[in-house]
Structure formats: structure tokens, C-alpha cells
Amino acid sequence: xxxxxNSLISMQSRPGMxxxxxxxxxxxxxxxxxxxxxxFGFRSMPARSLRVSCAAKPETVEKVCEIVKKQLxxxxxxxxxxxxxxxxxxxDSLDTVEIVMGLEEAFGISVEEESAQSIATVQDAADxxxxxxxxxx
Amino acid sequence: MLSFQRSFSVCPFPILPLQLPSPMETHLWFVVxxxxxxxxxxxxxxxxxxxxxxxxxxxxxxEQLQKQALLARTLVRTTIARYQINNRVVDPRSLxxxxxxxxxxxxxWESDGGQCPSPLHFNIxxxxxxxxxxxxxNSSIGIDIEEKxxxxxxxxxxxxxxxxxxxxxxxxxxxxxxxxxxxxxxxLWTLKEAYVKALGRGFSAAPFKTFTICIKNGxxxxxxxxxxxxxxxxxxxxxxxxxxxRLTNNWQFGLFELVSSHYAAxxxxxxxxxxxxxxxxxxxxxxxxxxxxxxxxxxxTDAVVPIAGLIEQF
Numbered sequence: 245x246x247x248x249x250n251s252l253i254s255m256q257s258r259p260g261m262x263x264x265x266x267x268x269x270x271x272x273x274x275x276x277x278x279x280x281x282x283x284f285g286f287r288s289m290p291a292r293s294l295r296v297s298c299a300a301k302p303e304t305v306e307k308v309c310e311i312v313k314k315q316l317x318x319x320x321x322x323x324x325x326x327x328x329x330x331x332x333x334x335x336d337s338l339d340t341v342e343i344v345m346g347l348e349e350a351f352g353i354s355v356e357e358e359s360a361q362s363i364a365t366v367q368d369a370a371d372x373x374x375x376x377x378x379x380x381x
Numbered sequence: 382m383l384s385f386q387r388s389f390s391v392c393p394f395p396i397l398p399l400q401l402p403s404p405m406e407t408h409l410w411f412v413v414x415x416x417x418x419x420x421x422x423x424x425x426x427x428x429x430x431x432x433x434x435x436x437x438x439x440x441x442x443x444e445q446l447q448k449q450a451l452l453a454r455t456l457v458r459t460t461i462a463r464y465q466i467n468n469r470v471v472d473p474r475s476l477x478x479x480x481x482x483x484x485x486x487x488x489x490w491e492s493d494g495g496q497c498p499s500p501l502h503f504n505i506x507x508x509x510x511x512x513x514x515x516x517x518x519n520s521s522i523g524i525d526i527e528e529k530x531x532x533x534x535x536x537x538x539x540x541x542x543x544x545x546x547x548x549x550x551x552x553x554x555x556x557x558x559x560x561x562x563x564x565x566x567x568x569l570w571t572l573k574e575a576y577v578k579a580l581g582r583g584f585s586a587a588p589f590k591t592f593t594i595c596i597k598n599g600x601x602x603x604x605x606x607x608x609x610x611x612x613x614x615x616x617x618x619x620x621x622x623x624x625x626x627r628l629t630n631n632w633q634f635g636l637f638e639l640v641s642s643h644y645a646a647x648x649x650x651x652x653x654x655x656x657x658x659x660x661x662x663x664x665x666x667x668x669x670x671x672x673x674x675x676x677x678x679x680x681x682t683d684a685v686v687p688i689a690g691l692i693e694q695f
Contacts, residue, residue, distance in 0.1 A: 332442050336508070
């Protein structure tokens, strides 16, 4: 298991990041300073594509949850988290478009239709937001 | 509690098999979720679904959403099963569905080794208070239903500027009454959704900004040039903003009010055998259903009020 040295992995190989990310311990293939700890059969992958180990910040996920809850007028205490799918929360196409618009306004980004179509969960939205925010900076 | 005392040793086959819709004909079937309270009936509906559909229903958050998801699949399966194809009665459980290359759900048609596309096309739309399924033959169809009272969380003009075309923004901006503006917004949304769903190529293939839907007031094209200015139902026209040369006059729209509470938009391909540019009315039949219990034809009553597009009710 490619557990690395400890549970804190600093993703310094990603350019343009202001601060290093703290990711939770997961069995991943880490490409760090040219060395790879292979846990599966594949060669070292660029850190960028390791979605699992580089989830969006919890604050971003939280903010997305708030916007979703507001748009869908969900009952108090309805559990909404990163894994929540918009459709299972009852969002129809107009809700989804309104949510995307709310996210654009809240984060100061612009989401292409193609990208919007691929958003299925709160996590997808948060990840996309961070990618777009990063591009902006 | 349902007011029907019929026993539910239900035969899954419809009692009156229907003729398929003919060209330019749309059959619209709908359910009202609030009318379904019998747990045993809902359980029977559950038995019609595929394992994958059942899983999907159960993954919905909360009973209401689960019921709506269940009713949507039930509506699709039981509606399609009503139509006798090649004189065969169809069991709703036996229907298979697939998605086209762009993700639009379609009927998988077993004939000639499954190579032939199904002649029967369908499209569904849901709101929490009404779920509808439109059926056509040999014509792509898209439908969208919205509650008339639907409130937009964002500012309407800001939303329109972000997602709608320039002409549509101008049209909405010109409306001074905010309630009328909201209603026009909802109508426009349903027409745009119905068009994109009829195209069946996904939201990103025809972004809302790239086409304009316009409701032109009151003239009907007739066979004779002299009929051109005869006043009739407002016409619904779609134009592509990005590609003005792109063929858009092969799509026909109908917009109507349904049971006083909803706007319904239907978009279908014009009959290929009729002359291009000739507008033949959409022949519309609307039925409310409680599958296996009761069907009620409501077209031609005040439960269906045409707003735009050439519609003839049957």
C-alpha cells in the first residue's frame, strides 16, 4: 500500500497552488520528486489526475451544500454532503441551472455548458469550482 | 385513500389496447402524485420496474421523491405498453430502455435483431405535482412541464442574460409587470427545454443561448396565399442564433395550460411527408391516468387551454 510516509501529503508538484493541500490517507500512487510508490500496476501518474487524493476544500463543499439546500428548499436536517446527487435531492433541470448560476455568483466563476452537464454530485460541483477558481488566479 | 373499491388482482395488460399515434399526433399522458395514496398500488407499480430502476427509486431522498420517481417509471412503462404494436399486447415489465449516444432515453425495440429503431418515441417531464409522458410515432418528441407558479430564485433578467438569447432577453425586459414577466419566463423555459429534449443531443449540444424561441402573434399559414393573414393561434418559431442557416423549421411546437396549474410545452418533428414550410397542426390527445385503475381523457375540455402553436385537440 502506497501509504507514503504519513497521512499528510503535500501536493507540491501542482503548479499555481498557493498552499499545500492536506489530503486524507488513501492508497494512491504518489508521484513526488520523481519517485513513485506504485500500489497498482500502473506507472506514476501526474498528481493532477488523482482526483481521489485531491478533493476540494471542505469549505467549498460546505458552501455548495448551502447553495443547493437553499435552491431546493430542503427540509431542516436533510443530510447534504459531497456525495449527494442533485437528482436524488429532487433537483430538476431548472433547479440545476439555477444552482450553477448561484455557484457562479458565489465564487466569481463562469461554468461552460459542457462542464455543467457533467456535474452530478455536490463534490463534482466543488471540484469544478476549485479548478475554475484556480484558473482565474 | 383511493375511492375505488376495485380489487387489485390486477391484470397487467391494459383492457383497451390503443392505436399508435399517427403522424403529427402526440398522446400526452400524465399522473398527479397526490392522487396516489394506496401503498398496495404503489407496491404493484414497483413490481413493474427493472432492478436498476428500483434501485434508482430507492436512492431518492425521502418518500415524496421516491414516490415521484416510482410514478415516473410506472407512467413510462404502462403508457408504452398500452400501444399494440403488430397486434401484440405488451407487458410493461418486459419493456427495455436504453440511452442514445447523447444520453436520451429510448425504447429498445426488439425487431430484426434489435437493429431497427423503435417507431414509438417518448419523452417525460416531471414536477413534484405532475408527471407527464408524451408519445409519438416516427417523430422525435420533447416535452416539458412546469408549475405555473414556479418561482425563480435568481433575478429573472439576470438569469435570462446568463442563459437565454439576446432576443429573448429583450422580449422579457420589455415586460413591465413582474408577474407577467415571470409567467413569460416560465413559458419560454418550457419551450426551450422541450426543443432541446426533442433534439435529444443533451443540454450542451444546443446551449440555450444559441437559439431563440419566439411566439409570433396571430397568423396562420394556409394553403392559399390569401389565407396568410388569417388570425389564429400565436405561432412558435425557433431560430438558431449561432448558425442561422441551420435547419430549424422542421420542428413544431405546442404550448398549453394543463389542469389550470401547469404550463406544458411539446416539440415534435414535422411530418416529413408534408410540404416543408406548411404548418400542420399538432393533433393532441391528453389523458390523465392512474395506471390499472382509471384513465380520463381531458383534451377538448377546459383542463387543456392552448396558448401558442397550432394545436388540434382530440
